[in-house]
Amino acid sequence: MRYLLALLIFLPSLVFAQTNQTDANGLRQGFWQKKQDNGRLLYEGHFKDDKPVGEWKRYHPGGQVKALIEYKGDTAYTQLFDVWRKKVAEGNYVNQQKEGVWKIYKNEQLTADEEYKLGLKYGKSHKYYDTGEVMEEKEWVNNQEDGDYQIFYKSGEPYMQCKMKLGMRHGLFLVSYENGRQEMVAEYRNNLRHGEWKYFDKEGNLQYTLYYDNGQILNPAVRDSVDNLKMKDLEKNKGSIPDPEKFLQDPSEYMMRDQRQR
Known part of the structure; x- marks a missing residue:
């Protein structure tokens, strides 16, 4: 019972110690979070050697998910949502610039798409x-x-x-x-x-x-x-x-x- 009580006391500090950490070289590692001024999350996700990896989430001021981002190397597949949790756009960033086809939605229905190269429109775009x-x-x-x-x-x-x-x-x-x-x-x-x-x-x-x-x-x-x-x-x-x-x-x-x- 004494050991269980000690674990319950120290567990929150152990979890916190695993958040927003840098290594001996000052590189961000592991799970990171940042909060807005209102106390709600602004974003959360994982770093490896100071680069984002895996799934990241960004949030609206009201706490709804604003973006789901899946990092694979220099590519970040991104889905954007409005405050009613409806998808408004999706596509890839490469080195933080739009690349390839981006799709735009209204009420979860495809309304337009655009092609990008190095962050600039390049190719064809459509409205539906x-x-x-x-x-x-x-x-x-x-x-x-x-x-x-x-x-x-x-x-x-x-x-x-x-x-x-x-x-x-x-x-x-x-x-x-x-x-x-x-x-x-x-x-x-x-x-x-x-x-x-x-x-x-x-x-x-x-x-x-x-x-x-x-x-x-x-x-x-x-x-x-x-x-x-x-x-x-x-x-x-x-x-x-x-x-x-x-x-x-x-x-x-x-x-x-x-x-x-x-």
């Missing part, structure tokens, strides 16, 4: 409809949009296609109806409208053409006439028709709104 189909695909180089940029209908048919160069629209710009016919055939030069902008109806008939020179419209009378007709349609339908100009600013948001209205 709530029902899982690919809505948007972009190509990236060194954290800038560079290459093909596409928006899709839920059917998988292309809605918008354009070329990007150093984060700017540059080259052919196409918009299509869901039946596959082209709605707009246009061109950008260094993010400015340039050349012929042709607009078609759903049957493929040319409706009108606007001409631009490095962002400057050359036939404003035609544009103004078309804008007046569009305004009448918007007023007639009490704003239920999305403004096509907003499509040019943010095509993926335009597409989401269009799908919600169907």
Whole structure:
């Protein structure tokens, strides 16, 4: 009984002595914890020769798990969670920089993914409809949009296609109806409208053409006439028709709104 009582007295100090320890060379070893100002844990995990190993946990101020990290050498597979314990992202860090494909979630459903190289977006990124189909695909180089940029209908048919160069629209710009016919055939030069902008109806008939020179419209009378007709349609339908100009600013948001209205 005396030995048991002594063990109970000294056990907490023995456990504490095994936490947050460094060796003779000042390297962190074994199990480590750090607490927040409110007394709850900030993080906990193991070190070996001053490097994190195995599973680590980081916490929100309220005590919920914020991140689960599995260390294997220089790679750290990371899962991130919100305060409601729902996963919001997952992917790998290599030498503390994002690497490979990172997945992004909302309400535990995949909403986007992005490719990284040395901490920068490099490769393809996607956004998804709530029902899982690919809505948007972009190509990236060194954290800038560079290459093909596409928006899709839920059917998988292309809605918008354009070329990007150093984060700017540059080259052919196409918009299509869901039946596959082209709605707009246009061109950008260094993010400015340039050349012929042709607009078609759903049957493929040319409706009108606007001409631009490095962002400057050359036939404003035609544009103004078309804008007046569009305004009448918007007023007639009490704003239920999305403004096509907003499509040019943010095509993926335009597409989401269009799908919600169907």
